[in-house]
Every structure is written in C-alpha cells, then in structure tokens.
Amino acid sequence: MTSKPVDLYLQPGTQDRTQITRNALVVTALKLFGTKGFDATSTRQIADASGANIAAISYHFGSKENLRIEVARSVAAHMGQHGPVRASADMDNEAIQGLSPEQARSMIRQHIKIALDRDSLGPLADDILQFFHVEMTQESPVVDILFDNALKHSHERMCRLVSRLNGEAWDSEKTKVAALMIFAQVMVFDLVRPVVLRSMGWDKIGPQERDTILDAAWIN
Amino acid sequence: MTSKPVDLYLQPGTQDRTQITRNALVVTALKLFGTKGFDATSTRQIADASGANIAAISYHFGSKENLRIEVARSVAAHMGQHGPVRASADMDNEAIQGLSPEQARSMIRQHIKIALDRDSLGPLADDILQFFHVEMTQESPVVDILFDNALKHSHERMCRLVSRLNGEAWDSEKTKVAALMIFAQVMVFDLVRPVVLRSMGWDKIGPQERDTILDAAWIN
DNA sequence: TTCAAAATTTCAATCGATTGATTTAATCGG
C-alpha cells in the first residue's frame, strides 16, 4: 500500500516473479485504462493481456480500484524522475526571480517544448500520457496523486516564470490562470484527439504534428 | 433512427406521453453520461432517475448505445440552434474576407466570449457541455455527430477569422491549428476541471472564474 | 551443503451481484 511504486520499466535482467507479475499488471492496466477507460476495462482483460491469473489482481493490489491507484503512483513517480516534471526541478525559485522577461519567455518556450517531448518517458510514453490525460478529466482519488506528484510543482514553476513576464505576483490568480493556459495549449490537442484528427484531417498526432502545434502555441 | 432528435427542453404544455418519456430518458442519460461516463452508467440508473421502466430504453431507442447517440444528436441539434455554434452562422465568408486584422481580432474575442457563455444553452447548459466535453475525448460514433453538426462549421469560421490575422490561407495547417488553439484555451479548463480546481484553489468554475479565464486567453 | 517445512505466489473454479436486453402480462389512452 505505502510501499514503493511499481517500476514501469523493469531492468532487463529481472528474475523476481512477483516483480514481473506486478509490472505486467500495472503496465497492461495503464494501457487499457488509458485507451478504453477504467470502467470499460474488466479485470479479466487486464489479467489475460498481462498473462496473469484473474486472482493476481486481488492478490497483489487488493482490488481493481487499488490497481488504478498503483498505476497512478507509478506514472507519477516515473514522470517525476524522467518526464517533463523533472525539467522544472532544475531551476530554483531565486534564479527565476532574476530573469529578464526575455529570458523568462525563452525558458517558458523550452519548458513547453520539454512538456511536448515524449522521448524522455521511454517507449511507454504514449500510454503513460494517455492515462495521465484521461485521469485528469475525471474526479477520482487518482487526480490527487497525479496533481501532488507531477503537476503542482511544475505549475508553480511556470507561475514564477510567467510572473517575470506580466509583472504580477507569481501566486496571483491572473498569473496562475496564465500558467495553466500555457500547458493547456499543448495538452488539449491530446485530450480531444478525436476532434483534432477530424478538424485537421490528420490520422495521428506524431512528432511532426506536435511541431506544428508547438509553433502555434502563444507565449507572449 | 433518422427522425428528428429529441428536444432537450419540452414545451411546457406537452401532454404526449411518448414525448415526455423520451425526453426524460434523454435528459437523464445526458446528465449521467456526462458526470459518471457512459460505461459507468447502467440502464437501470437511467430508467430509475427518469421515472421510466427499464424496458423503455429498448422500446424507445433500441439499446443503450443508441440512447447515447440520440443524446448526442439532441445535444448537437440544440447547440446548433441555440449555442455557441449558432453565433458563427451569422457571419458569412465573404464578409470575413474584407475584415481588417483589428476587426477580425475583435470578432474572435467576441466569438470566444460566446463560446464561454452558457446562458444561451438554458438550464441544462452545464450538463450539455459536460457531456459534450467528455464525448470529445473518446473515439466513438458520437464524436462524428458532434463534430459534423456542432464543431466543423464553427472551426472553419474561426479559421477564416484567424486567416485575417496571420495572413496565411484560411485552410492552411498553421491557421487550422491556431484556430483550434483559440477554442482550446477556454475549453481545456472544463476538460480538466479536477486539476484546474486544485491548481487554482477554486471550488467550482462559475461565471466569475470564467471571466478570469477569458481575460487570460491569448488572441494576438 | 542438504532437504523438508514454511511462506509466498499462481492456478482453475466458482461466488453473488449486476449488466444490457427480452419476454409476458397488465394497463393506459383513444
């Protein structure tokens, strides 16, 4: 329950049966929850697709709902260490204070570019982010896990950067909304992908399409 | 199947039993699908909450999936006639051609303001838009209905307006993405409301909060 | 080091409950 989250990527030489099973269940659930949704995914589908027995879910995680939480903890932990969130940890608040508006703007652009970049998340990047996006739209215990561990810090850093641009306090309502809107611009294209594909005439949102999106993002 | 969509708002004096039952089922399903999601909503919940019998769903719509589609058709029809989509129908393409950048910018702002305004959709506005948003995130037959009847036209108008600003062709990829991003800025706050509430420290997204969002929207 | 006992993990089978949908009979309005 309160133990270390399951690693989304097992080190190649792992022999531990338990670890392998738990990883398979979490990764499979990550994919199915992200694509079909939590409610539309049955425990049997997860078990079959991960090569485990149905009872394994109850045994290792207690319940389907707990598996969902474990997936969220794994995702949050992984993003915190390797993903876009990690990038914001490199700057400290005092350094931002001294930034010129032009420097801040540049860092914001870089920040957004990293947020769009999926390479840092590994081969599961698409699955991780799809799960992330889906869960963000629903009120559930999972939101708190993702927000506290992967969003809060990143948003605050963005607020401090935006503050250098608009001159307002970093924790003012205006600044906070502006910071959210910067993330929103690139995030929304994944959130409403079905509509985006139809509007744009695309058949997927790949690296090329993401460049187009990034070019259109407004950071002024 | 190919008949007129169910009216979301019955005229007060309606006596027609059939019409009343169908309306109750559609409105109830609209609310439940929007809040709990399609998969997490059972036909019994819909029947109970709407005061109808379980068999009524099969009788009137054929299946739960067909009820979902009927809800989408009703929502699309209602938005097309009364909602934000309607606003874009007032301008024609030739008029937009002659707009100065400054005029276009003003119309875009107005367009967005209308898209944020929920009064035109009536008392069910929140339910309608929540259903709308949820369905936009999932690949389903419903997306096509909503896109074709409520989004396509509105997006094209926005493209033509944006075209007056950036000087590019209205159907260029750059313009189309930019137009999407304008909608995205205000839409995303409803899509990821759970995260927005936590980030902003809000307990709801009401008219006041929407004003704050609108002020932060970038149209340059 | 050896090997049986103990603990852990997996397995097939099954639990009661609920799902979407259907059937049959009663009820309603015209």
Next chain:
DNA sequence: CCGATTAAATCAATCGATTGAAATTTTGAA
C-alpha cells in the same frame, strides 16, 4: 374495444472478487 405503452419477471452474459489447492520460492535446522 384496440393498439400503444408500461410494469414486473427473467434471460444469458459478464462483472469484481474469493476460494482452496497446487506450484513455486524462501527459510532454517542439521
């Protein structure tokens, strides 16, 4: 009275979860 509609009962299928036994791994005394 008749067709339209509803109500109650029930369908097979699937849901999440549990069971006890089998298989596997770990442990500990000799």
